Amino acid sequence: MKRINAETAVGLFLVAGFLCFAYLSVKLGDVSLFGDKTYSVVARFNSISGLKEGATVEIAGVKIGKVARITLLPESYQAQVEMGINRGVILQEDSIASIRTAGIIGDKYVNISPGGSPEIIKPGGRIVETESAINLEEMVSKYIFEKK
Amino acid sequence: MLKFMERVGDDCLYFLEQAGRMGIFLFNCLLGILRPPYKLGPTIRQLHFIGARSIFVILFTGAFTGMVLALQGYYALRKVGSEGFLGSAVGLSLIRELGPVLTALMVVGRAGSAICAEIGIMRNSEQIDALECMAIDPHKYLMAPKFIAGILSLPLLTFIFDVIGIFGGYVVGVGLFGVNEGAYFQGMYSSVDWPDIHMGIVKSLAFGLLIIWIAAAKGYFLHFERSGGFGAEGVSRTTTNAVVLSSVTILVWNYLITAILL
Amino acid sequence: MVEDNRKAIIELIDLEKSFKQQKVLDGVNLTIREGTTMVIVGASGQGKSVLLKHMLGLLKPDRGRVLVFGRDLSTIGGKELKEVRQEYGVLFQNVALFDSMTVYDNVALPLRERTKSSEAEIRSRVEEKLALMDLQGTEDKFPAQLSGGMKKRVGLARALMLNPKIVFFDEPTTGLDVSRSNEIYRLFYKTQAQLKYTAVIVSHDVPKIFKLADYVALVAGGKVQECLTPEDFQLSQNPAIKAFVKETMGPIYSSEEEEMGFYETDQR
Numbered sequence: 095m096k097r098i099n100a101e102t103a104v105g106l107f108l109v110a111g112f113l114c115f116a117y118l119s120v121k122l123g124d125v126s127l128f129g130d131k132t133y134s135v136v137a138r139f140n141s142i143s144g145l146k147e148g149a150t151v152e153i154a155g156v157k158i159g160k161v162a163r164i165t166l167l168p169e170s171y172q173a174q175v176e177m178g179i180n181r182g183v184i185l186q187e188d189s190i191a192s193i194r195t196a197g198i199i200g201d202k203y204v205n206i207s208p209g210g211s212p213e214i215i216k217p218g219g220r221i222v223e224t225e226s227a228i229n230l231e232e233m234v235s236k237y238i239f240e241k242k
Numbered sequence: 243m244l245k246f247m248e249r250v251g252d253d254c255l256y257f258l259e260q261a262g263r264m265g266i267f268l269f270n271c272l273l274g275i276l277r278p279p280y281k282l283g284p285t286i287r288q289l290h291f292i293g294a295r296s297i298f299v300i301l302f303t304g305a306f307t308g309m310v311l312a313l314q315g316y317y318a319l320r321k322v323g324s325e326g327f328l329g330s331a332v333g334l335s336l337i338r339e340l341g342p343v344l345t346a347l348m349v350v351g352r353a354g355s356a357i358c359a360e361i362g363i364m365r366n367s368e369q370i371d372a373l374e375c376m377a378i379d380p381h382k383y384l385m386a387p388k389f390i391a392g393i394l395s396l397p398l399l400t401f402i403f404d405v406i407g408i409f410g411g412y413v414v415g416v417g418l419f420g421v422n423e424g425a426y427f428q429g430m431y432s433s434v435d436w437p438d439i440h441m442g443i444v445k446s447l448a449f450g451l452l453i454i455w456i457a458a459a460k461g462y463f464l465h466f467e468r469s470g471g472f473g474a475e476g477v478s479r480t481t482t483n484a485v486v487l488s489s490v491t492i493l494v495w496n497y498l499i500t501a502i503l504l
Numbered sequence: 505m506v507e508d509n510r511k512a513i514i515e516l517i518d519l520e521k522s523f524k525q526q527k528v529l530d531g532v533n534l535t536i537r538e539g540t541t542m543v544i545v546g547a548s549g550q551g552k553s554v555l556l557k558h559m560l561g562l563l564k565p566d567r568g569r570v571l572v573f574g575r576d577l578s579t580i581g582g583k584e585l586k587e588v589r590q591e592y593g594v595l596f597q598n599v600a601l602f603d604s605m606t607v608y609d610n611v612a613l614p615l616r617e618r619t620k621s622s623e624a625e626i627r628s629r630v631e632e633k634l635a636l637m638d639l640q641g642t643e644d645k646f647p648a649q650l651s652g653g654m655k656k657r658v659g660l661a662r663a664l665m666l667n668p669k670i671v672f673f674d675e676p677t678t679g680l681d682v683s684r685s686n687e688i689y690r691l692f693y694k695t696q697a698q699l700k701y702t703a704v705i706v707s708h709d710v711p712k713i714f715k716l717a718d719y720v721a722l723v724a725g726g727k728v729q730e731c732l733t734p735e736d737f738q739l740s741q742n743p744a745i746k747a748f749v750k751e752t753m754g755p756i757y758s759s760e761e762e763e764m765g766f767y768e769t770d771q772r
Contacts, residue, residue: 100290107294111398114405122333122434148435360604368600375560375672376662377589378617 132159132178133217137191137204142173143227145193145202151177153206158183161204177204185221187213192225202227256468263466264459267381271389271458274382284387292353292388292454293395297402299348304403307340308332308410315411316419325421329430332411337434337442341404342396343496346449349396350488354457357388358484361461362477370462380462389454396450397443404442441503448495453488460484510537512571513670513702514559516728519568521554528554530726532568536719541696541703542731543713545748546723552706553597555723556674559704560594561585572670590618593663593671593701597678599655601647607634607658608643614665633661637691653684657691664695673705685709689716710752714738722748 098106142164151159159179167174179185188209195202206221215221315331361384364370373380408430415421460480465472467480512535519532528551536542546552557563558570561577570577572588580588601610608630615626634640637657647655656676663671676692677685693716696703707713714720714734721731722745729744730737738749 100287100294103294104286104289107289107297107395108398110297111293111401114401115398117405118337118401118439119436122337122431122439150432364602367598367603368596369602371557371560371562372594372596372600372602374562375589375592375594376614376618377586377592378613379586383617 131181133181134162134176135179135185135215135217135219135221136174136176137221137224138167138170138172138174139191139193139224139226140172141226142175142193143202145173145175145204145227149201149203151179151204151206153183153208158206175204185215187211187215188223189215189221190223190225191221193227195227260463260466263463264455267459267462268455270379270381271385271455274379274386275389277382281387284383285390288387288391289395291356292349292391293398296349296352296395296399299352300345300399300403301406303344303348304341304406305410307344307403308336308407308412309414311335311340311407312411312414312419316415316421325419326425326429327433328411328415328421329426329428330433332415333408333430333434334438336404336407336411337438338500339496341400341407342442342445342449343492345400345403345446346396346453346492347489349392349399349450350453350457350485350492353392354453354488355481355485357454358457358461358481359477361458362464362480363461365462365464366472366477385454385458385462388458389451392454393447393450396453397446400442400446437503441499444503445496445499448499449492452491452495456488456491457484460487510539512536513538513573514704515569515571516555516558517569517571519555519558519570520566521551521558521563522566527726529558529565532723532726532728534721534728534731536702536704538702539700540718541705541716543705543707543717543720543734544723545707545710545713545720545752547748547751548708550723551726552723553674556672556704556706560592560672561589590666591669593666593668595656595659595663595671595673595676597674599647599659601655601658601662603647606644606646607639607650610647610658611661611665614662618666629665633665636695637661652679653687656680656684656688660688660691660695664699664701667699668701670702670704673703673707675706675708677707677709685712692716711738724748 145161145164147161147164149161150157151161159177161175162178163176165174165176166172175191185206186209188211190207190209192205192207193202194205209223311332312328315328316325319325319327319331361370364384370380370384373383412423412426416423416426460483461477464476464480467476467483514534514536516532516534519529520527521529532555534542534555544552544555554563558565558577559572561570564578568578573591575584575588577585577588601607602613605613611630611633612626615621615629621629630643631640634643637660639654639657639661642650642654642658647658650658673692676688680688689712692703695701705713705716714737717734719731720734720737722729722737724744730740730742732740732745737745740746740749
């Protein structure tokens, strides 16, 4: 340590510190350095029961984005969910967004079932077809009803 | 009884006076930082002392903290069969709590005590009076570089602590216990978010300011110490006080910041 | 007080200061005129240093005024105080050199912090001052490596760096042997002739210091008893001054032998 002069040591310290900061913020904080790598899509649900901002958006179990913002639409009392979808993932006009639960009591997430329409959703567009969260109670009664 | 009341009143006055002094001191120091001319040399020297020379301590404490977190976390999580959460547990506790707090405590021990003693000795041997009489503002000349270095060093040291801790946890969790590597990192990546890192930064910035403030002010106002701030013993006693006060203040503020930001 | 038509540079008016219950200064009045050398004497613990600290603006009086260049140090703000202090040079009792800096950096500090001189300019001016003080070759030493006399000379070099108008000396020869203190006096005499500064000296070194003084003031009982020329001082009828003269200079008026003894023991 004695052989390194103060300036070099400080330089090293600053570089190391900022590298660690970069690692933390890019890898863990999901801060993208090179502009926004996602585009925004909204969907309206009658009930989102327990979906939180930051929850994942998946297609076929693969994470393709995150829930950015949840607001209540005052006219229709619907929940508007704004999602950041990774660029490169193309969603068709007739995709269906549904709210699912990981496991029985796990976190809520948004699942998107791809459609077949040639029209695609542009950034800022809206997924029209949605399925609200199914709560456990309904599911159980439905199961019993079908059995009969 | 009257004597007792007098004592309490006296204590209160002394406390208020000291709080006021320290407030004015901080204000003057921050003013000193803002006021030109800006000199790089002294700031680099302080960055070297407070930041660069603390790296080894931080590497060690960071690595072992991460390792023990993984050890404890593994045994606790295994009971409920969710070893996959080890990464998130280690990452979250490091970034939100242990990183900033332990780094701050290490810096208090290394640099806070040294700063308090240095300034205290300068006060004792009239060096601060000499500066003032030479029309050199001690707040700007002595304190400003320390404040800049402290506020800059703490977050950087905390980041280093966090990263080293995460890899320390990786070595124990993945290397020793065979937790799935992907689960360790992916779990961490998905559970740690920007607000967590933000909290860590806010904490470490606040701690950097607090450490330098308390250490420097305690030394600077050595001659007002009620327990007698004279001689070598006065300096040593005041330094001890400063270290204790800084450590306690850090833990209190850690709680307050957590409560505010959560 | 003696008639003198030189301009008053420092005026102390009814200065009062207490620490806790103890009243250290109780109505001090003193006028220091431009270009003169004022020596303040008095037994230890009579408030000489406290008086000096008021003139330096390090202490604020409880009552009374400290006028320097006509400005009241106890009421002006930090910025003005700084302006006044630009004209100050101070040699502290224990010199107060910055012990983590070399001699060179110590002496260069006022130039570096207060002027916009280039490093080359600073170097030439520092070397000139060090040469004046007979201190060549000590540039890279640290204060702890210097003898007491050398430290005082470094302190003097630092105090005189920016050609101050007023220089304060707090016990400039305390702790030095006779030849070292004579050397300090010679340097003082030389630099004052050169720079024409007003000097305020707090000293114990009676009667030798009288040779340098234009005026002598005795501080006793929280007051300046009287401010006289050295000759008048020694002959004063004021009981406090008489007692002081008798105590400190007694041997001068007795046998030659005793006087020698006095000088030899005066090496605190």
